[in-house]
Amino acid sequence: MCDKLSSLPDSLLLHILSFLPTKQAVATSFLSKRWRPLRHSLPTLIIHDAKFLGREVFIQFVDDVLISGDLKFLKNFGLNCWSLDLPNDKINIWIDALINSKVEHLEIWFPYRFNTKLPSGVFNCSTIRVLKFHGITFSSLSSVNLPSLEVLHLNRVRLPDINCLAMLLSGCALLEMLVLTDLDVNNYGPTQEIGKLNHLVTAVVPPSLVPLEALSNVTFLSLQSIWSPGVTMHAIWSPDADNIPTFYNLTHLECYVDGWTRIVNCFRNFPKLQNLVIFKLFCRFPHEPIPNVPTCLSSHLKEFTFGDFQLHEAYVAFMKFILNNAQVLCSVKITSGYTLSSEVEISEMIKVISGYPRASENCKFLHDISLGSSRKDWDCWFRF
Amino acid sequence: MSSSVEAITVLSSDGDEFKITVSAAKLSKPLNWMLEDVCFSDDCDEVPTIEVNSKTLVKVIEYCEKHAPRANSGASDSDAEELKKWDIEFMKMDVKDILFHILMAANYLHMEGLYDLACQTAADLMKGMTVSQIRKIFHIKNDFSSEEQEQLRRQHPGCSFD
Numbered sequence: 001m002c003d004k005l006s007s008l009p010d011s012l013l014l015h016i017l018s019f020l021p022t023k024q025a026v027a028t029s030f031l032s033k034r035w036r037p038l039r040h041s042l043p044t045l046i047i048h049d050a051k052f053l054g055r056e057v058f059i060q061f062v063d064d065v066l067i068s069g070d071l072k073f074l075k076n077f078g079l080n081c082w083s084l085d086l087p088n089d090k091i092n093i094w095i096d097a098l099i100n101s102k103v104e105h106l107e108i109w110f111p112y113r114f115n116t117k118l119p120s121g122v123f124n125c126s127t128i129r130v131l132k133f134h135g136i137t138f139s140s141l142s143s144v145n146l147p148s149l150e151v152l153h154l155n156r157v158r159l160p161d162i163n164c165l166a167m168l169l170s171g172c173a174l175l176e177m178l179v180l181t182d183l184d185v186n187n188y189g190p191t192q193e194i195g196k197l198n199h200l201v202t203a204v205v206p207p208s209l210v211p212l213e214a215l216s217n218v219t220f221l222s223l224q225s226i227w228s229p230g231v232t233m234h235a236i237w238s239p240d241a242d243n244i245p246t247f248y249n250l251t252h253l254e255c256y257v258d259g260w261t262r263i264v265n266c267f268r269n270f271p272k273l274q275n276l277v278i279f280k281l282f283c284r285f286p287h288e289p290i291p292n293v294p295t296c297l298s299s300h301l302k303e304f305t306f307g308d309f310q311l312h313e314a315y316v317a318f319m320k321f322i323l324n325n326a327q328v329l330c331s332v333k334i335t336s337g338y339t340l341s342s343e344v345e346i347s348e349m350i351k352v353i354s355g356y357p358r359a360s361e362n363c364k365f366l367h368d369i370s371l372g373s374s375r376k377d378w379d380c381w382f383r384f
Numbered sequence: 385m386s387s388s389v390e391a392i393t394v395l396s397s398d399g400d401e402f403k404i405t406v407s408a409a410k411l412s413k414p415l416n417w418m419l420e421d422v423c424f425s426d427d428c429d430e431v432p433t434i435e436v437n438s439k440t441l442v443k444v445i446e447y448c449e450k451h452a453p454r455a456n457s458g459a460s461d462s463d464a465e466e467l468k469k470w471d472i473e474f475m476k477m478d479v480k481d482i483l484f485h486i487l488m489a490a491n492y493l494h495m496e497g498l499y500d501l502a503c504q505t506a507a508d509l510m511k512g513m514t515v516s517q518i519r520k521i522f523h524i525k526n527d528f529s530s531e532e533q534e535q536l537r538r539q540h541p542g543c544s545f546d
Contacts, residue, residue, distance in 0.1 A: 002523060003522060003523045003524045003525060004484040004522075004523075005484060005506070005522040005524065006522075006524055008484075008487060008488070008491075009491070011491075012487060012491055012503070015499070015500075015503045016503045016506045016507050016510075017507070018503070018507075019503060019504045019506075019507030019508070020507050020510060020511060021511075024510065024511065024512075027515055028510070028515070028518065030515050030528075030536060030540075031515055031518060031519055031524050031526070032519075032524050032525060032526055032527050032528070033527050033528065034524075034527075035524075060540075064539075064540050068539070
């Protein structure tokens, strides 16, 4: 039997290799001379330290691929150092090689405890379109120029101060998706002025970290909690309608809210809002009068998700207000989230709220077990 | 081409005739171009040849006919799930022989879905295998001299050759 596979064109063999884990795709270069050069044409390398027996073997492999290798065709690179605490200079050498190779998509995943720092080159790279970091510590940035960056995702990243974030965002003029989750900001001061991110479509950020003006182009806004101890309250949003910009494109909003009447009064700043997710309602803010029912609520709102819903006064008042006024509402979901109500309690609650008077005839009432965020496509990483 | 034609006849590289419905043929870019260019009405006696052998063409047409309804109209999640299962069954074939031809055919006929499926199948056969096991499955001859192998071992200490 002859070797037919090796007679296939490079493009086809490379497509086959694209379905293999990186370690194995690289290993096929030892099959025969025909396969030897293909490793240099792999467009995607995703390397996870757990797949290697020991630290030295892992370092040798990455060195071999990134330093001795030819990275001309490399577009996507992912490095996950789950268990190995690597010397920072080693990481710097790797990242510098990647930056010089004109990589477009870079994901670096470190455990939070290692304090891994990145070389400044990574913030001055003209080819990078997607940048995702987990568990990295930023030192203060001297310059940022990421003219092609479309996606920035920082998860469990430690920043020296809030200026560092402002500096970073000011260098990303074409940014379309911004995800800042569980950030640890050492010096939490007032937010710095940054210009409006004109291309931004999706923002998943803690409410007080980035000025809303910068985000006002988005269609999807998720105001997340902050992980850092002592600043949990920063996650709760109690905006003042007169002081926030108009989000002309916003269709999806999810947030922790303090004072439901306050957020309802803000709805006039979200004229296209269709999907509202309340992660949790806090009731410290005094009730405000609602002079007019905002148009978006009466004629656009289709989905309403209420996290940690309870049959208590403010929750019920908010729910009744929505049901009474949202004329095109299709679905109401409640979650048991924080208080962990039982299935029976939830179905009892659904029975009660579905009996409230409502403006929309065709409205479904559901138990949403996924707690809030119905759209998680902002939270996808390489499969390491 | 007249819109009344529902199926066309093509020749395999072995010279056998095959019928394929128009909607199924549209899954392949070159076949689609052929549909636009060539006269397929009943009184036209030109039958195009596809450079794919009969055994492979049967499989390719089977794939196209199965996938055509979904490609043309979109499908629900349950349809997609059913189709995925069907693909797995469809790809259970003699590796060394037909899989290679399917890869070539999907490439030549610009059929993205079948191309991905066949490449994925080939990759799945390699997954978790050692270098020497992969050589055995696909009859790949190790043409490195022992000196070259020794050199490779020195250059790539982190990698396994066996």
